Amino acid sequence: MASHPYMSPAGQQQRFPAPNQPVMRSYLQGSYPDSSKVSTTGPTTTHSSSSSGSTSSSSSTSSSKQRPSGSGQRMAPGMPPPYSGGMRGAMGQGMDPSRKRHAHPSDAQKKGQSASIGGAGASSSSARKKKKMADKVLPPRVRELVPESQAYMDLLAFERKLDSTIMRKRLDIQEALKRPMKQKRKLRVFISNTYYPGRPDADEEDASVPSWELRVEGRLLEDPNAPKYESKQKRKFSSFFKSLVIELDKELYGPDNHLVEWHRTSTTTETDGFQVKRPGSENVKCTLLLLLDHQPPQYKLDPRLARLLGVHTQTRPVIINALWQYIKTHCLQDSHEREYINNDKYFQQIFECGRMKFSEIPQRLHPLLHAPDPIVIHHVITVDTADQKKTACYDIDVEVDDTLKELMKSFLLSTASQQEIASLDNKIHETVETINQLKIQREFMLGFARDPQNFISEWLVSQSMDLKTMTDVVGNPEEERRSDFYYQPWAQEAVRRYFYSKVQQRRAELEQALGIRNT
Numbered sequence: 001m002a003s004h005p006y007m008s009p010a011g012q013q014q015r016f017p018a019p020n021q022p023v024m025r026s027y028l029q030g031s032y033p034d035s036s037k038v039s040t041t042g043p044t045t046t047h048s049s050s051s052s053g054s055t056s057s058s059s060s061t062s063s064s065k066q067r068p069s070g071s072g073q074r075m076a077p078g079m080p081p082p083y084s085g086g087m088r089g090a091m092g093q094g095m096d097p098s099r100k101r102h103a104h105p106s107d108a109q110k111k112g113q114s115a116s117i118g119g120a121g122a123s124s125s126s127a128r129k130k131k132k133m134a135d136k137v138l139p140p141r142v143r144e145l146v147p148e149s150q151a152y153m154d155l156l157a158f159e160r161k162l163d164s165t166i167m168r169k170r171l172d173i174q175e176a177l178k179r180p181m182k183q184k185r186k187l188r189v190f191i192s193n194t195y196y197p198g199r200p201d202a203d204e205e206d207a208s209v210p211s212w213e214l215r216v217e218g219r220l221l222e223d224p225n226a227p228k229y230e231s232k233q234k235r236k237f238s239s240f241f242k243s244l245v246i247e248l249d250k251e252l253y254g255p256d257n258h259l260v261e262w263h264r265t266s267t268t269t270e271t272d273g274f275q276v277k278r279p280g281s282e283n284v285k286c287t288l289l290l291l292l293d294h295q296p297p298q299y300k301l302d303p304r305l306a307r308l309l310g311v312h313t314q315t316r317p318v319i320i321n322a323l324w325q326y327i328k329t330h331c332l333q334d335s336h337e338r339e340y341i342n343n344d345k346y347f348q349q350i351f352e353c354g355r356m357k358f359s360e361i362p363q364r365l366h367p368l369l370h371a372p373d374p375i376v377i378h379h380v381i382t383v384d385t386a387d388q389k390k391t392a393c394y395d396i397d398v399e400v401d402d403t404l405k406e407l408m409k410s411f412l413l414s415t416a417s418q419q420e421i422a423s424l425d426n427k428i429h430e431t432v433e434t435i436n437q438l439k440i441q442r443e444f445m446l447g448f449a450r451d452p453q454n455f456i457s458e459w460l461v462s463q464s465m466d467l468k469t470m471t472d473v474v475g476n477p478e479e480e481r482r483s484d485f486y487y488q489p490w491a492q493e494a495v496r497r498y499f500y501s502k503v504q505q506r507r508a509e510l511e512q513a514l515g516i517r518n519t
Contacts, residue, residue, distance in 0.1 A: 135432065137156065174412065185399075187220055188219060189290075189393070190393055191215070191377065192389060192390065194215075210279065210383070211278065213276070218273070219237065220398075242291045244290055245260070245261050246276055248284055249286070285379075286378075290377070294399070320361065323365070
């Protein structure tokens with residue numbers, strides 16, 4: 001039996017208050033809602049009276065304005081049209097407050113705290129959420145409707161392979177950068193001297209003594225086989241050396257003035273050459289000692305170990321690897337205690353022990369490593385006036401960083417291409433999302449065109465279910481609108497408990513107002 005509405009003095013349609021499902025839930029849980037929210041103003045049955053008719057027409061008009069939107073919802077006959085208004089707003093406006101489930105105050109407080117704590121973080125994290133590759137895939141239905149979309153899917157598969165290849169290459173480059181990448185180049189050293197004859201017969205102001213000037217310069221020779229990507233950046237001459245010593249004739253310049261030294265420090269400024277100027281009118285024999293600056297450092301092996309391993313000057317890892325190869329070749333590793341090495345007669349002479357651990361090798365190898373020998377160049381400074389400037393050239397093998405290493409670093413650090421790719425990915429995601437929305441609209445319209453009556457009926461049923469889910473409504477309105485629902489055994493007990501709880505609540509408020517405390 002449907003409940004009959006009556007007209008209030010203000011002309012508003014109301015219903016008789018009656019206990020409903022929330023009261024039953026409160027009775028079972030031991031808490032009851034506020035009395036002001038017991039009455040229900042849910043769906044009403046209109047009559048032929050003028051007042052009721054006007055109210056019904058206004059209600060139907062508002063409901064038509066509040067038609068929820070189905071854009072982005074599941075594609076079924078029970079979904080709203082994609083072009084209508086917002087669903088949540090319409091549901092919130094047309095919802096009867098008395099049919100909402102009232103939570104316990106402590107539960108509401110906890111819920112508010114969790115929302116205040118995690119609300120901002122959740123929204124920000126969802127905004128920063130990286131879109132997945134699956135979001136780019138078109139649904140099978142779209143591919144059936146638009147066969148040309150298969151070309152897009154082929155490009156998507158190719159993109160996956162390309163991304164995998166690039167990622168693998170990036171990892172290979174990172175591993176390659178951990179190892180020194182060197183290439184052999186020729187450094188041409190130019191040693192020239194210029195003689196300046198004196199003018200002893202000139203005036204005192206213009207008089208000068210004979211002198212000479214020695215210049216040491218150099219440059220890297222161009223590699224004809226160098227790749228096109230190689231950088232043309234010029235490297236300073238002094239950057240190749242750790243120290244440079246020019247030793248002049250001690251008999252001519254004495255023991256205190258015959259050495260000219262340059263040593264690299266942390267504050268050294270690189271230069272393209274060195275020059276030395278001294279007075280003199282005789283030929284001078286000089287010796288140039290050039291010590292290369294190896295990166296990573298190189299060491300000269302003890303002559304006995306160098307002959308044994310076939311290594312003269314190398315880096316520490318190369319020397320240790322050569323030592324290990326010798327141990328494996330001659331089976332010096334102990335067969336029972338694998339951490340020990342049984343030295344042969346040569347190792348016993350070099351390391352001065354018959355047996356040693358693997359962990360002792362770096363310690364025992366350290367005294368056998370020496371600084372590498374400098375490059376020695378003998379030069380004669382001539383003071384022949386017929387040929388005042390003479391130049392000698394020497395080629396030195398040096399190791400320089402492979403220019404490919406700089407390109408690898410710039411490739412790993414480059415973000416310009418990544419930003420462009422991210423921008424294009426966002427456009428693709430937006431386009432695919434638009435296509436999915438258009439597909440939803442198309443299926444909605446097709447469902448309505450095939451069977452309008454059943455479509456609308458199923459849509460209303462679906463919207464009713466969605467309304468209960470979105471607004472957290474409990475109970476069954478179809479059962480609650482019948483009078484038999486309120487003659488069930490729980491109704492009388494629920495009413496008593498409800499009024500008892502309200503009396504206790506009013507009593508507590510009164511005692512608090514009067515300052516009375518229960519002891």
